[in-house]
Amino acid sequence: DTGVSQDPRHKITKRGQNVTFRCDPISEHNRLYWYRQTLGQGPEFLTYFQNEAQLEKSRLLSDRFSAERPKGSFSTLEIQRTEQGDSAMYLCASSLNAGRGAFFGQGTRLTVV
Amino acid sequence: DAKTTQPNSMESNEEEPVHLPCNHSTISGTDYIHWYRQLPSQGPEYVIHGLTSNVNNRMASLAIAEDRKSSTLILHRATLRDAAVYYCILRDGGSQGNLIFGKGTKLSVKP
Numbered sequence: 001d002t003g004v005s006q007d008p009r010h011k012i013t014k015r016g017q018n019v020t021f022r023c024d025p026i027s028e029h030n031r032l033y034w035y036r037q038t039l040g041q042g043p044e045f046l047t048y049f050q051n052e053a054q055l056e057k058s059r060l061l062s063d064r065f066s067a068e069r070p071k072g073s074f075s076t077l078e079i080q081r082t083e084q085g086d087s088a089m090y091l092c093a094s095s096l097n098a099g100r101g102a103f104f105g106q107g108t109r110l111t112v113v
Numbered sequence: 114d115a116k117t118t119q120p121n122s123m124e125s126n127e128e129e130p131v132h133l134p135c136n137h138s139t140i141s142g143t144d145y146i147h148w149y150r151q152l153p154s155q156g157p158e159y160v161i162h163g164l165t166s167n168v169n170n171r172m173a174s175l176a177i178a179e180d181r182k183s184s185t186l187i188l189h190r191a192t193l194r195d196a197a198v199y200y201c202i203l204r205d206g207g208s209q210g211n212l213i214f215g216k217g218t219k220l221s222v223k224p
Contacts, residue, residue, distance in 0.1 A: 004156075033211060042200060042214030043157060056211060091156050093212075101147065102212060104156030 002026060004105035006092050012111045013082055020078045021108045025094030032075050033102060034067055035091040036060065043091055049075060082112045117201045122219040125191045133186040133218055135201030140181050145204050147212065148175065148186045150197040157200065157214075160186065196222045 005024045013019050025032045030051050035043035046065070047057045051072040061067075064082075069075040079086055089109050095102040118136040125131040137146065147162040161168055161175045163184075168175040174187040188195055200217040 035214075042198075042216050043212075045211050045213060048211050093156070101159035101162060103159060107156050 004092055004094050004103050006090075006105040006108050008108055009106060010109045010111075012113060015084060015112055016081055018078065018080045019082060019110065020076055021090055021092075021110075023075045023077070023092030023094075023105060025074070025092070026103055027073075029094035029096050029103075030072070031095045031097065031102070032069055033093040033095075034075070034077050035093065037089045037091060037107070038087075046077075079110075082110075084112045086110060087112045117203060117215055119199075119201050119215065119218045121216065122221070124221045124223060125188075125195075127193060127222055127224050128190050131188040131191045131195070131220065131222075133188075133199050133201075133220065134183065135185070136183045137201070137203055138182045140203055141205070143205050146175065146177060146181075146184050147202045147204050148173070149200045149202065149212075149214075150195075151200070151217070152194075152197045160199075162204075191220075191222045193222050193224060196220055 007022045011019055033048040034046040036046055037043040045058050046061050047067050049069040052069050064080045067077045089107040091104055091107045093102040093104040145162050145164050148160040149157040150160050151157045161170055161173050163175045163177055176185045198217040198219050200214050202212050
Protein backbone atom coordinates (compact mmCIF):
# COMPACT_ATOMS: atom_id res chain seq x y z
CA ASP A 1 0.00 0.00 0.00
CA THR A 2 1.61 3.24 -1.09
CA GLY A 3 -1.02 5.62 0.29
CA VAL A 4 -0.88 7.84 3.37
CA SER A 5 -0.89 5.77 6.53
CA GLN A 6 -1.75 6.90 10.03
CA ASP A 7 -1.16 5.20 13.32
CA PRO A 8 -2.99 4.42 15.51
CA ARG A 9 -6.41 4.27 13.89
CA HIS A 10 -8.16 4.68 17.23
CA LYS A 11 -6.99 6.09 20.54
CA ILE A 12 -8.89 6.35 23.80
CA THR A 13 -7.19 8.37 26.50
CA LYS A 14 -8.02 9.88 29.84
CA ARG A 15 -8.28 13.63 30.20
CA GLY A 16 -4.93 15.15 31.05
CA GLN A 17 -2.84 12.47 29.35
CA ASN A 18 -0.53 13.14 26.40
CA VAL A 19 -1.04 11.42 23.05
CA THR A 20 1.06 11.21 19.91
CA PHE A 21 -0.07 10.30 16.42
CA ARG A 22 2.07 9.33 13.49
CA CYS A 23 1.61 9.96 9.78
CA ASP A 24 3.60 8.38 6.97
CA PRO A 25 2.99 10.31 3.74
CA ILE A 26 3.33 9.06 0.21
CA SER A 27 7.05 8.87 -0.49
CA GLU A 28 8.39 11.77 -2.58
CA HIS A 29 5.51 14.01 -1.44
CA ASN A 30 7.13 17.13 -0.02
CA ARG A 31 4.00 18.59 1.58
CA LEU A 32 2.30 17.15 4.63
CA TYR A 33 -0.88 18.47 6.26
CA TRP A 34 -2.71 17.85 9.51
CA TYR A 35 -6.45 18.38 9.86
CA ARG A 36 -9.02 17.81 12.59
CA GLN A 37 -12.61 16.79 11.92
CA THR A 38 -15.55 16.61 14.27
CA LEU A 39 -18.88 14.96 13.52
CA GLY A 40 -20.89 16.71 10.82
CA GLN A 41 -18.18 19.24 10.01
CA GLY A 42 -15.64 19.49 7.24
CA PRO A 43 -11.97 18.97 8.07
CA GLU A 44 -10.34 21.94 9.83
CA PHE A 45 -6.79 22.83 8.91
CA LEU A 46 -4.23 22.60 11.72
CA THR A 47 -0.78 22.87 10.17
CA TYR A 48 1.37 21.91 7.23
CA PHE A 49 4.98 21.17 6.36
CA GLN A 50 7.02 21.58 3.24
CA ASN A 51 9.76 19.02 3.68
CA GLU A 52 10.87 19.46 7.31
CA ALA A 53 9.80 23.10 7.61
CA GLN A 54 6.51 23.87 9.35
CA LEU A 55 5.18 26.70 7.19
CA GLU A 56 1.77 27.49 8.63
CA LYS A 57 -0.15 26.86 11.82
CA SER A 58 -3.84 27.48 12.40
CA ARG A 59 -5.12 29.42 15.38
CA LEU A 60 -6.79 26.12 16.29
CA LEU A 61 -3.36 24.75 17.12
CA SER A 62 -3.07 25.77 20.76
CA ASP A 63 0.18 25.53 22.68
CA ARG A 64 -0.84 22.05 23.81
CA PHE A 65 -0.43 20.85 20.23
CA SER A 66 2.91 20.32 18.54
CA ALA A 67 3.78 18.79 15.20
CA GLU A 68 7.11 17.71 13.80
CA ARG A 69 8.47 16.32 10.60
CA PRO A 70 12.12 15.82 11.53
CA LYS A 71 13.57 14.45 8.31
CA GLY A 72 10.95 15.57 5.86
CA SER A 73 9.39 12.13 5.78
CA PHE A 74 6.98 10.97 8.51
CA SER A 75 5.32 13.41 10.89
CA THR A 76 4.05 13.28 14.44
CA LEU A 77 1.28 15.28 16.10
CA GLU A 78 1.37 15.45 19.87
CA ILE A 79 -1.39 16.71 22.11
CA GLN A 80 -0.42 17.43 25.70
CA ARG A 81 -2.83 17.49 28.63
CA THR A 82 -5.74 16.30 26.51
CA GLU A 83 -9.19 17.78 27.04
CA GLN A 84 -12.58 16.34 26.11
CA GLY A 85 -12.86 18.97 23.39
CA ASP A 86 -9.87 17.37 21.66
CA SER A 87 -12.01 14.34 20.80
CA ALA A 88 -12.09 14.25 17.01
CA MET A 89 -10.74 12.54 13.92
CA TYR A 90 -7.20 13.68 13.13
CA LEU A 91 -6.41 13.48 9.45
CA CYS A 92 -3.08 13.62 7.69
CA ALA A 93 -2.61 14.35 4.00
CA SER A 94 0.32 14.70 1.64
CA SER A 95 0.86 16.22 -1.77
CA LEU A 96 3.56 16.95 -4.27
CA ASN A 97 3.79 20.73 -4.30
CA ALA A 98 0.99 23.24 -3.74
CA GLY A 99 -1.13 23.00 -6.83
CA ARG A 100 -1.53 19.23 -6.89
CA GLY A 101 -4.24 17.16 -5.26
CA ALA A 102 -3.67 16.02 -1.70
CA PHE A 103 -4.04 12.42 -0.59
CA PHE A 104 -5.52 11.74 2.82
CA GLY A 105 -4.99 8.93 5.27
CA GLN A 106 -7.81 7.12 7.06
CA GLY A 107 -7.33 9.24 10.14
CA THR A 108 -6.82 8.65 13.85
CA ARG A 109 -9.97 8.81 15.93
CA LEU A 110 -9.23 10.25 19.35
CA THR A 111 -11.64 9.88 22.24
CA VAL A 112 -10.84 11.70 25.46
CA VAL A 113 -12.75 10.35 28.46
CA ASP B 114 -8.54 31.60 0.76
CA ALA B 115 -11.70 32.64 -1.06
CA LYS B 116 -14.93 31.02 0.08
CA THR B 117 -17.26 28.69 -1.77
CA THR B 118 -20.99 28.11 -1.50
CA GLN B 119 -22.54 24.68 -2.02
CA PRO B 120 -26.01 23.25 -1.37
CA ASN B 121 -26.16 21.32 1.89
CA SER B 122 -27.55 18.20 0.28
CA MET B 123 -28.63 16.68 -3.03
CA GLU B 124 -30.29 13.47 -4.12
CA SER B 125 -29.74 11.43 -7.21
CA ASN B 126 -30.95 8.18 -8.71
CA GLU B 127 -28.52 5.41 -9.45
CA GLU B 128 -27.22 5.30 -13.04
CA GLU B 129 -28.23 8.93 -13.66
CA PRO B 130 -25.87 11.91 -14.06
CA VAL B 131 -25.34 14.22 -11.11
CA HIS B 132 -24.40 17.88 -11.33
CA LEU B 133 -22.99 19.31 -8.11
CA PRO B 134 -22.81 23.11 -8.18
CA CYS B 135 -20.37 25.43 -6.46
CA ASN B 136 -20.32 29.21 -6.37
CA HIS B 137 -17.09 31.08 -5.81
CA SER B 138 -17.79 34.67 -6.78
CA THR B 139 -14.65 36.05 -5.07
CA ILE B 140 -12.23 33.72 -6.83
CA SER B 141 -8.89 35.27 -7.73
CA GLY B 142 -6.86 34.70 -10.86
CA THR B 143 -4.44 32.27 -9.24
CA ASP B 144 -7.04 30.15 -7.42
CA TYR B 145 -7.44 26.58 -8.54
CA ILE B 146 -10.83 24.90 -8.07
CA HIS B 147 -10.45 21.60 -6.25
CA TRP B 148 -13.06 18.94 -5.51
CA TYR B 149 -12.77 16.31 -2.85
CA ARG B 150 -15.25 13.79 -1.54
CA GLN B 151 -15.50 11.98 1.74
CA LEU B 152 -17.18 8.65 2.07
CA PRO B 153 -18.53 7.64 5.49
CA SER B 154 -15.80 6.80 7.99
CA GLN B 155 -12.99 7.60 5.55
CA GLY B 156 -10.61 10.45 4.92
CA PRO B 157 -11.32 12.87 2.07
CA GLU B 158 -10.46 11.68 -1.42
CA TYR B 159 -9.17 13.90 -4.21
CA VAL B 160 -11.56 13.97 -7.17
CA ILE B 161 -10.45 16.61 -9.65
CA HIS B 162 -9.14 20.15 -10.00
CA GLY B 163 -8.92 22.82 -12.65
CA LEU B 164 -8.03 26.44 -13.30
CA THR B 165 -9.90 27.71 -16.36
CA SER B 166 -10.64 24.93 -18.79
CA ASN B 167 -13.02 22.05 -18.25
CA VAL B 168 -11.31 18.91 -16.97
CA ASN B 169 -12.10 15.23 -17.25
CA ASN B 170 -10.70 12.25 -15.43
CA ARG B 171 -11.81 8.71 -14.70
CA MET B 172 -13.84 9.81 -11.69
CA ALA B 173 -15.66 12.91 -12.88
CA SER B 174 -15.74 16.01 -15.05
CA LEU B 175 -15.31 19.59 -13.91
CA ALA B 176 -17.11 22.31 -15.80
CA ILE B 177 -15.85 25.83 -15.03
CA ALA B 178 -17.88 28.90 -15.95
CA GLU B 179 -16.26 31.35 -18.31
CA ASP B 180 -16.03 34.02 -15.60
CA ARG B 181 -14.80 31.34 -13.13
CA LYS B 182 -17.32 32.44 -10.53
CA SER B 183 -18.95 29.05 -10.46
CA SER B 184 -18.19 25.46 -11.32
CA THR B 185 -19.99 22.14 -11.53
CA LEU B 186 -18.75 18.69 -10.68
CA ILE B 187 -20.35 16.12 -12.96
CA LEU B 188 -20.66 12.46 -12.12
CA HIS B 189 -21.73 10.88 -15.36
CA ARG B 190 -23.48 7.82 -13.91
CA ALA B 191 -24.04 7.85 -10.18
CA THR B 192 -23.55 4.64 -8.29
CA LEU B 193 -24.40 3.82 -4.70
CA ARG B 194 -20.68 4.10 -3.92
CA ASP B 195 -20.77 7.77 -4.94
CA ALA B 196 -22.86 8.63 -1.88
CA ALA B 197 -20.55 10.97 0.02
CA VAL B 198 -19.96 14.56 1.08
CA TYR B 199 -18.49 16.55 -1.81
CA TYR B 200 -16.30 19.55 -1.05
CA CYS B 201 -15.53 22.38 -3.46
CA ILE B 202 -12.35 24.21 -2.42
CA LEU B 203 -10.37 27.13 -3.81
CA ARG B 204 -6.65 26.87 -3.48
CA ASP B 205 -4.13 29.56 -4.36
CA GLY B 206 -1.68 27.96 -6.75
CA GLY B 207 0.68 30.89 -6.51
CA SER B 208 1.31 30.78 -2.78
CA GLN B 209 1.82 28.16 -0.12
CA GLY B 210 -1.95 27.78 0.27
CA ASN B 211 -3.50 24.89 2.08
CA LEU B 212 -6.96 23.36 1.58
CA ILE B 213 -9.78 25.07 3.47
CA PHE B 214 -12.85 22.84 3.66
CA GLY B 215 -16.42 24.09 4.05
CA LYS B 216 -19.37 21.88 4.94
CA GLY B 217 -19.77 20.46 1.45
CA THR B 218 -22.75 18.86 -0.24
CA LYS B 219 -24.03 15.56 1.06
CA LEU B 220 -25.01 13.47 -1.95
CA SER B 221 -27.50 10.65 -1.49
CA VAL B 222 -27.93 8.08 -4.26
CA LYS B 223 -31.15 6.12 -4.47
CA PRO B 224 -31.26 2.68 -6.06
